[in-house]
Amino acid sequence: MASKPEALEDGYILVLKCPDRKGVVAAVSGFLADNDASIVESNHFNDAMANVFYMRTVFKADGDLPPMTALSAGFELIARRYDMEWSLHPKALRPRTLIAVSRFGHCLYDLLHRWRSGSLPVDIAGVVSNHDDMRSFVEWSGLPFHHLPITQATKAAQEDRFMALAEEARADLVILARYMQILSPQLCERLSGRCINIHHSFLPSFKGAKPYHQAFERGVKIIGATAHYVTTDLDEGPIIEQGVQRVDHGHTPEDIVKMGQEIECSVLARAVTWHAERRVLIARGKTVVFGR
Amino acid sequence: MASKPEALEDGYILVLKCPDRKGVVAAVSGFLADNDASIVESNHFNDAMANVFYMRTVFKADGDLPPMTALSAGFELIARRYDMEWSLHPKALRPRTLIAVSRFGHCLYDLLHRWRSGSLPVDIAGVVSNHDDMRSFVEWSGLPFHHLPITQATKAAQEDRFMALAEEARADLVILARYMQILSPQLCERLSGRCINIHHSFLPSFKGAKPYHQAFERGVKIIGATAHYVTTDLDEGPIIEQGVQRVDHGHTPEDIVKMGQEIECSVLARAVTWHAERRVLIARGKTVVFGR
Amino acid sequence: MASKPEALEDGYILVLKCPDRKGVVAAVSGFLADNDASIVESNHFNDAMANVFYMRTVFKADGDLPPMTALSAGFELIARRYDMEWSLHPKALRPRTLIAVSRFGHCLYDLLHRWRSGSLPVDIAGVVSNHDDMRSFVEWSGLPFHHLPITQATKAAQEDRFMALAEEARADLVILARYMQILSPQLCERLSGRCINIHHSFLPSFKGAKPYHQAFERGVKIIGATAHYVTTDLDEGPIIEQGVQRVDHGHTPEDIVKMGQEIECSVLARAVTWHAERRVLIARGKTVVFGR
């Protein structure tokens, strides 16, 4: 909550996924009780159709918890018994994040102000853009700005630099905050599961370019925005969050663009926050989002 | 408002559409003032892109207005000068309406209860269905029920009977309240501009069959429903109204179907009400909806 | 889900509340695993401010679960250890419900249609009203209708008859579906925790009479409705659910009344459904609602 990423919030987040079998919850909660941990928040989901069980548990201790490595080693025994995919995260560890933008600054402004006021639980390593427009605001915010111009000819090289920056920053998360470039399949692959895009339509309506103009042409009465994980299928990745807004016949495409920007900001911020809090699990092309 | 269609609400609704030119409003409002009419409600819309002007005006008189025919004759002079398409409706004249349903009764129940309580400003002539399930409720409501079973072989004959019923009833409006049959192009043509369908998705997403199941498969976080005029292009007619509802990973297709029913009911009721109040103008594949 | 209340859906719902201590989840889930039960759905909530733990768990067995009494006896040991308030409900057991209405039928229509289509998981024992208007619809629906007129002089006697009907019906739930009478403190007490009212405002705004007219006078831009448990403090009971709808300067009090009716219906239906599914726990004048 605090804007001091150095402050250690105690506790851990355990996230797991396994075939749905009797006794999973008992095994996990028994393990936690044996380690003197208190459950602070816990969510399960049984996907009865696929017979898969998803769980997210936040726990802490009044006194001292065993350290991360000891906890992990202990849990590995349970994980094997139930065929779990799992991960354990110190609650205080915020994802290191790289943001990519183009010339539209609204999502960037919104993300950085939330981050500065402590309400976006990520550590921002820097901002990448194919244009130089946002440099002043990013630098005023105290963050490095990387201008990576792109042309069709230089796309491969530019993406290499993009990826190199992500690696130098040890980025756990890349946010495409209206980056307006289609990533190559190679880059999509390398960022798989840790790259969130905001698309300015209510997917699956109006994929591709100029979705607000498409919405205007069709005469819809509600527009929307969609935050999703990037995959090699354009605008087809797992949806994390969506938002909508009413429009009417009197709104021009320009009005719709502006109204949509507000939805984009709030949808993207929610998706990033939930991802950062390990609330989002990818499940067969869709997401399980454990709300609070 | 009252469920007494015989009660004469005074006043008229004038609806028009013409090339956008200076002086249109002055001409119309001058005509009304000359006829001693008071404007009760008025809306304009200038479609600057297409240079078309749309207007809806409700007017009444303290004393006596000229009768309908005299008003119409007088207005015709103005209409010609400005190349108007126009119509004049006594406010008390509710559209005669035929409702078509299949086995899902939720929209029918909702429409008939609104109608009985006086909040749906239509006169319902009867209910048509390809199944017999709704007979009891329709007849309890005091309305004729027409069972018109349909098979692929009898489709043409069934549609003839359907159309004959609409004609006998002198229906101004046909509502497909989850009728679940695709009308033939011929029937679509004959009902053009006066047939409203409720589609159980947020169009243009998920056209065609089983849209809630499509929505579940795609993992959207918001579902919707769309009321539109029926055209020969399936689910492509001008959209009158849409509504939405949040869903999450825990909702089964069956849950989504149920949650969607509530949206369908309210979206369809709004669309029908606005159509009945002459608030909806069709404009190049879209609608102008003059709200209150 | 099905409209066949006789169909036994297998499984149980366990609801509990206790001081928040380490090991509660482990104890409960261990008990379930020992009894060969699978958890279908589970929610916790730690009220960190009050140090109270709330839990709702739905479980079933592939084979045979111990019968209700055996399960209960076994769980009692755990419950004592952790100072739990708890209850165990066969999932198939729907609350026996009495509905009270006055002259506005919209909530009643909505509840009964949901019930008939199987989407309201209650067993309706009958409908009570101080007016006779709804008799025809209730009887058409196949339910007993009790006309209990009320005057200031007969209020005590009428409430005795009301309560006697609730007792004869062994009602677990009484729904005030726009009943428009203020219950005496005695009746409120006797129905404590099992009587849901729909108030036609966004509480705590506009308590008492004619809330839509109050909303009109104040010039709010959004109206609402609130479903809450009835307590002796008028319109002050724990809130279960609320809904809202935009209005503007052009809406008359009559318009607002009508627009509000739709919110009332959906808010009340959600509150009743959640109560029936044992998702609502009362907590210090507020509610914990375990959503799906």
Place this chain on the structure above:
Amino acid sequence: MASKPEALEDGYILVLKCPDRKGVVAAVSGFLADNDASIVESNHFNDAMANVFYMRTVFKADGDLPPMTALSAGFELIARRYDMEWSLHPKALRPRTLIAVSRFGHCLYDLLHRWRSGSLPVDIAGVVSNHDDMRSFVEWSGLPFHHLPITQATKAAQEDRFMALAEEARADLVILARYMQILSPQLCERLSGRCINIHHSFLPSFKGAKPYHQAFERGVKIIGATAHYVTTDLDEGPIIEQGVQRVDHGHTPEDIVKMGQEIECSVLARAVTWHAERRVLIARGKTVVFGR
């Protein structure tokens, strides 16, 4: 749209209010036609209860309109005939605006970014604050920042300086963007009709201090924010716009504060935009808001 306030958008906005009489629209639109003006957008509202007519018309010319003074002089004749209160504004003339903040920056950030991107149609003269926290962002935005600390002892003097700044800036509008100070009745009077406050509750619920904490205590399921004109009655001024957001039992007061901030930003931005576009008319303690 553009952030260039110097760019002259052609056209005028005429706003008026008068007793509702026959012929008003004809007189106004006849005047415009006679002056060779085209109506771009027009809204009326007949308050039938109070017999008052409200109108807002945007007009422009293909060629040359008479200058402002000539138009005004001409219109004065009509205004007298119909007892109008009226005003005429060049569309390009944005209200000169002073913003007051305290330590919460979210509304300020939001307003300034909208302003910089050209989507908030005001000219911002400067920012006043009783704290110095926002200086850096305001100055980076290229605007003057005035630090006006306040104590109970210095309140009168501080308000004099506040008012002096508003006068020097010839401010048409003062925005209290979470200023957190209660203005004296004298200052309220002087800013009457041109001072917009954002209150962080869904008024009339939770007036006064710490409304989100009040909302938490009451256990509401929806929170809100309200933009209103400031009057001497605290939180009782005419409401311009409201927004809401769902919350549940799991949200702490701190969560609610954060969720509310987003609503505050968007509600305040809409209210300011509508005020700046002369869409808001004050009407007997309420507002008429002519939407687009």
